[in-house]
Structures are given as structure tokens and as C-alpha cells.
Amino acid sequence: xxxxxxxxxxxxxxxxxxxxxxxxxxxxxxxxxxxxxxxxxxxxxxxxxxxxxxxxxxxxxxxxxxxxxxxxxxxxxxxxxxxxxxxxxxxxxxxxxxxxxxxxxxxxxxxxxxxxxxxxxxxxxxxxxxxxxxxxxxxxxxxxxxxxxxxxxxxxxxxxxxxxxxxxxxxxxxxxxxxxxxxxxxxxxxxxxxxxxxxxxxxxxxxxxxxxxxxxxxxxxxxxxxxxxx
Ligand SMILES: *Cc1c(COP(=O)(O)O)cnc(C)c1O
Numbered sequence: 335x336x337x338x339x340x341x342x343x344x345x346x347x348x349x350x351x352x353x354x355x356x357x358x359x360x361x362x363x364x365x366x367x368x369x370x371x372x373x374x375x376x377x378x379x380x381x382x383x384x385x386x387x388x389x390x391x392x393x394x395x396x397x398x399x400x401x402x403x404x405x406x407x408x409x410x411x412x413x414x415x416x417x418x419x420x421x422x423x424x425x426x427x428x429x430x431x432x433x434x435x436x437x438x439x440x441x442x443x444x445x446x447x448x449x450x451x452x453x454x455x456x457x458x459x460x461x462x463x464x465x466x467x468x469x470x471x472x473x474x475x476x477x478x479x480x481x482x483x484x485x486x487x488x489x490x491x492x493x494x495x496x497x498x499x500x501x502x503x504x505x506x507x508x509x510x511x512x513x514x515x516x517x518x519x520x521x522x523x524x525x526x527x528x529x530x531x532x533x534x535x536x537x538x539x540x541x542x543x544x545x546x547x548x549x550x551x552x553x554x555x556x557x558x559x560x561x562x563x564x
Contacts, residue, residue, distance in 0.1 A: 490530030
């Protein structure tokens with residue numbers, strides 16, 4: 335079941351790459367496994383999946399302990415500063431850095447463990463009030479500020495597009511994020527490596543791929559609907 339779903343998603347990514355003249359190797363599928371039990375992740379792993387996305391620190395840590403060590407764990411949810419210490423050495427990439435103070439905390443904890451932590455800056459491209467993320471006009475400044483911090487590596491940008499019925503409605507936001515990414519890349523800021531664009535979820539990942547996504551984050555499309563306990 336899960337394997338079939340991954341295969342289907344992969345096929346669609348391949349098709350979207352082909353349509354937009356992109357290399358399939360430049361797009362990585364993250365299986366967003368939040369709320370899903372370990373056996374479901376194991377099934378995805380057995381199929382060949384090595385990138386998993388979680389949005390809660392405790393859940394990421396629990397699953398980290400129970401699953402194979404070659405998994406790359408992506409922290410994609412809002413991160414509180416007091417929980418940073420639990421995941422700096424477990425997350426392969428933190429997608430959701432949306433303030434200088436959070437970056438400072440990650441830098442501090444990374445220094446303690448003598449590691450370098452890779453992060454993305456989360457951008458609220460559509461300016462939705464309900465969403466976390468830096469506003470478009472503030473991205474460059476925050477990147478310049480964060481780039482001064484030790485033990486951190488800024489690798490790119492992430493966004494969560496609005497929930498829409500028709501994925502094409504989100505094309506404008508993916509396009510905009512890519513534009514910001516290209517602009518910042520062209521500035522060649524020290525210690526900033528613009529190589530990752532994390533955008534696209536179950537409803538819109540094909541559009542995101544055609545606009546340049548290097549990571550797509552797919553949950554429902556792989557594991558089915560999430561059920562949240564009351
Ligand atoms: C839950 C989540 C996803 C996956 O959403 P689906 O619509 O189930 O694919 C992707 N990105 C983030 C940040 C999420 O929290």
C-alpha cells in the first residue's frame with residue numbers, strides 16, 4: 335500500500351521533471367510521517383525511502399531511536415527554542431527557521447555539540463496570518479544576520495503554500511520563492527549556500543517541481559489521511 339503510493343508519487347515527480355526540463359536527481363521526496371506509527375515508516379524505508387519529515391520534536395526523537403540510522407530526518411514543523419537542544423544532532427535539515435532568535439539558539443546548541451547544523455529559512459510567501467515564516471521583504475536581512483552565526487549553514491528556503499482546491503493557484507507563490515532564492519544566491523553572501531528549495535505538498539507538489547523545488551514534502555499522498563487523537 336504505502337510502497338504503491340510512493341511509487342505513484344515518484345512517477346508524478348518524474349513526469350513533472352520531464353515536462354519542465356529538470357533532472358529527476360535534483361528533486362528529493364520527503365515522506366512526511368508525522369502522526370504515523372513506526373511500522374508505516376518502516377514500510378516506506380523498506381521501499382527505499384531515506385528522507386522523512388516530522389513536525390514535532392518528541393515524535394522525531396522517538397522515531398529516530400526506533401528506526402535505522404541512515405535515515406535523514408527533516409524537522410519541518412514550528413520549532414520552540416527550548417526544544418532545540420533535543421534535535422540539533424538528530425535533524426539532517428531544519429526547514430522551519432523563522433527568526434533570528436531561533437537561529438541563535440540552534441547555533442548555540444550546535445556549538446556545544448561541536449557540529450554544524452543545516453537550516454532553511456521558512457518564508458510566508460502568501461503572507462497568511464495563520465502561518466509562521468518570514469515575510470518576503472525581510473528574507474534577505476534575516477539571512478545576512480543569521481549568516482554571521484557560527485555552527486550553522488543556511489542551505490536554502492522553505493514555504494508552506496496556502497491550502498487551495500486547484501494547485502495551479504499556488505504556482506505564483508512557488509515562483510516567488512524561487513525568485514527570492516535566485517536573488518539571494520546572486521548576492522554570494524558568505525556562509526550562505528542557496529541550493530535547496532523545499533516546497534510542495536500532497537496537493538501541489540507537481541506544480542512545485544515545475545517551479546524548481548528540490549525537496550517536496552508529501553504526507554497524505556503516501557501514508558493516507560492523518561487522524562489526530564481528540
Ligand atoms: C504535514 C506537512 C506536510 C505534508 O502535508 P500533506 O498535505 O499531507 O502532504 C508538508 N509540509 C509541512 C510543513 C507539514 O507540516
